[in-house]
Amino acid sequence: MSATGSSAAADEIESLRAQLREHNYRYYVLDEPSIPDASYDRLMRELQALEAAHPELVTEDSPSRRVGAEPLTEFTQVRHELPMLSLDNAFSGEEMAEFDRRVKQRLEREEDIEYACEPKLDGIAVSLLYRDGVLERGATRGDGRTGEDITHNIRTVQSIPLRLMGEGFPALLEVRGEVYLPRDGFEAMNEQARAEGGKLFVNPRNAAAGTLRQLDPRVAASRPLEMCCYSVGVVEGVPAGAHWPDQQSDILDQLQRWGLRINAESAVVQGVEGCDAYYERLADKRDSLAYDIDGIVFKVNDIALQEALGFVSRAPRWAIARKFPAQEESTRLLDVEFQVGRTGAITPVARLEPVFVGGVTVSNATLHNRDEIERLGVKKGDTVIVRRAGDVIPQVVSVIESERPGDAQAIRFPDHCPVCDSPVERIEGEAVIRCTGGLVCQAQRKQSLKHFASRRAMDVDGLGDKLVDQLVDEGLVENAADLYRLSVEQLAGLERMAEKSARNLVDALETSKQTSLARFIFALGIREVGEATALNLANHFGDLPPIIAASEEQLLAVDDVGPIVADHIRQFLDAEQNLEVIDALVTAGVAWEKVEVADAAELPLAGQTWVVTGTLEATSRDGAKQALQQLGAKVAGSVSKKTSCVVAGPGAGSKLSKAEELGVEVIDEQAFLALLDKHGVEL
Numbered sequence: 001m002s003a004t005g006s007s008a009a010a011d012e013i014e015s016l017r018a019q020l021r022e023h024n025y026r027y028y029v030l031d032e033p034s035i036p037d038a039s040y041d042r043l044m045r046e047l048q049a050l051e052a053a054h055p056e057l058v059t060e061d062s063p064s065r066r067v068g069a070e071p072l073t074e075f076t077q078v079r080h081e082l083p084m085l086s087l088d089n090a091f092s093g094e095e096m097a098e099f100d101r102r103v104k105q106r107l108e109r110e111e112d113i114e115y116a117c118e119p120k121l122d123g124i125a126v127s128l129l130y131r132d133g134v135l136e137r138g139a140t141r142g143d144g145r146t147g148e149d150i151t152h153n154i155r156t157v158q159s160i161p162l163r164l165m166g167e168g169f170p171a172l173l174e175v176r177g178e179v180y181l182p183r184d185g186f187e188a189m190n191e192q193a194r195a196e197g198g199k200l201f202v203n204p205r206n207a208a209a210g211t212l213r214q215l216d217p218r219v220a221a222s223r224p225l226e227m228c229c230y231s232v233g234v235v236e237g238v239p240a241g242a243h244w245p246d247q248q249s250d251i252l253d254q255l256q257r258w259g260l261r262i263n264a265e266s267a268v269v270q271g272v273e274g275c276d277a278y279y280e281r282l283a284d285k286r287d288s289l290a291y292d293i294d295g296i297v298f299k300v301n302d303i304a305l306q307e308a309l310g311f312v313s314r315a316p317r318w319a320i321a322r323k324f325p326a327q328e329e330s331t332r333l334l335d336v337e338f339q340v341g342r343t344g345a346i347t348p349v350a351r352l353e354p355v356f357v358g359g360v361t362v363s364n365a366t367l368h369n370r371d372e373i374e375r376l377g378v379k380k381g382d383t384v385i386v387r388r389a390g391d392v393i394p395q396v397v398s399v400i401e402s403e404r405p406g407d408a409q410a411i412r413f414p415d416h417c418p419v420c421d422s423p424v425e426r427i428e429g430e431a432v433i434r435c436t437g438g439l440v441c442q443a444q445r446k447q448s449l450k451h452f453a454s455r456r457a458m459d460v461d462g463l464g465d466k467l468v469d470q471l472v473d474e475g476l477v478e479n480a481a482d483l484y485r486l487s488v489e490q491l492a493g494l495e496r497m498a499e500k501s502a503r504n505l506v507d508a509l510e511t512s513k514q515t516s517l518a519r520f521i522f523a524l525g526i527r528e529v530g531e532a533t534a535l536n537l538a539n540h541f542g543d544l545p546p547i548i549a550a551s552e553e554q555l556l557a558v559d560d561v562g563p564i565v566a567d568h569i570r571q572f573l574d575a576e577q578n579l580e581v582i583d584a585l586v587t588a589g590v591a592w593e594k595v596e597v598a599d600a601a602e603l604p605l606a607g608q609t610w611v612v613t614g615t616l617e618a619t620s621r622d623g624a625k626q627a628l629q630q631l632g633a634k635v636a637g638s639v640s641k642k643t644s645c646v647v648a649g650p651g652a653g654s655k656l657s658k659a660e661e662l663g664v665e666v667i668d669e670q671a672f673l674a675l676l677d678k679h680g681v682e683l
């Protein structure tokens, strides 16, 4: 290679690296991707090819060098030059106020203190060391003084820059923060482990810790770890003329400008009232965040005041973590009961010694199915860890085997339904067992009625679960049609039912009779027919009789209906007693407007299969899908030779690459909106 050839390659390599760093920053740090994944992948491939041709130009901070070649054989220890401290905790508003009082007293201040606040991520504390802007080392906190060198894994975390951006950074900069797994990444990891029969992780924190403890960096590279930075440690050699920030909030802003991710919820507030308001706001938001948090960290914002306050033993006097109620607690498994669902699925439910977890008292938790019980190795009498995070129903996540009592009992699955005594069936390949009693089973009947009356189905105001139980137990109702025969007198005769409530319920039932076809289909409670499928069936057939008459093949022509769903629909509609109930409902006056069905063959995109990928601005992917369906297109989840066109928004990844590879037409959001506009379809 000539010197000019090599220098041209060096320029090209540097240009590609700069572009990749910028895109990484936009994607992982700012959450604002500006090019599709496929274009990013293309740039990366170009860089890799050039680096392969010019090995002498490869540098460790190149974006292509995130995964090192060989796994380590052991971890080495790292001494933290400045110890990584811990934080004091506050468990109530009162303790928080105490902290604020102490701060003011020490500083001899009357006026409100300014605090920098941010969520305390439930992850693993790590330290990153940048020398001359290049990532040199990543280490765990360990005991605060000595941690482990995990540079090989840290390098795989896309939100951690291998080289700092911009300028003005100190010659030696230690950045501290939390490495964590977002909830969806954790779920996906466990889903995959479940499918492969592998070991499941108990929670995102353990999964992140387990990942950082791997010797082979390819494991970390395959998991979506993220890092949020919250402070600095060692800072040496701030360039002359560069201003080092004197507020905690400014340090965070500076770190972000250098390419490091900081928490998007970070804020500055005034006084303890400001802290309390922030705490309440984040407590409300906690369940909807993409990651687990266990509290809020409040820091005196002014670094000079921090220095004046100093430290006590191992914690700063200028910061506190106000904790949220724990999302995991231990308690005793008293018993296991088996609940029968609407479709006969029998679910083991743990009856627990009541325990306060995730902000509520929990006395039941799901045990899912037999496989899950085997995986946990749980017995009655065990002490178990219960987790309640977000809106998810409480789960038993592990067993503390060392606390197993001598009389712990194995959990036996029933071979007959606990409610109707019909035999239980276990279908090959399915983890669930099912009651074979159908609507003979009172449990299935009750659940079907509850579903029928629910808000998203027939929306019968005032017909709650307890009342349904009462109506079935008293023998007043066997099926949905019986609901419409109830009189005020019958209802008023029930325990705890006043005449006014009885009248209101009869009125609500009357109101519910006017419904839509989609709601009615959903209300029937056919297995695997959720709201979206019910809507597709309604739009496709327009009325109920053609659905009842449809062959399995005709059902398969409906969007989202595959062979299993088609089979469930046919089985339901082939059962005489179900048709009788439908007839009785219609006779009682349940009615819907027919849906106008366009002649599918005449629609502009008839016979075409489209794919939607990436993020769209004007609508969600589901919205785009519905619009395409209105134009007669089938919308598929993956790209193949048969795909007619792909709508690709920013962040589109492998589907876009596949389309390009196969020469399938790709349009952007603008062209897509123009198409909808042309055909008068509104989003």
Ligand code: I6G
Residues within 6 Å of the ligand: 084, 085, 086, 087, 118, 119, 120, 121, 125, 230, 231, 297, 316, 319
């Ligand atoms: O453990 C921690 C979590 C979050 C921290 C922390 C933090 O700031 C948002 N900050 C400090 C100073 C320490 N631990 C010691």
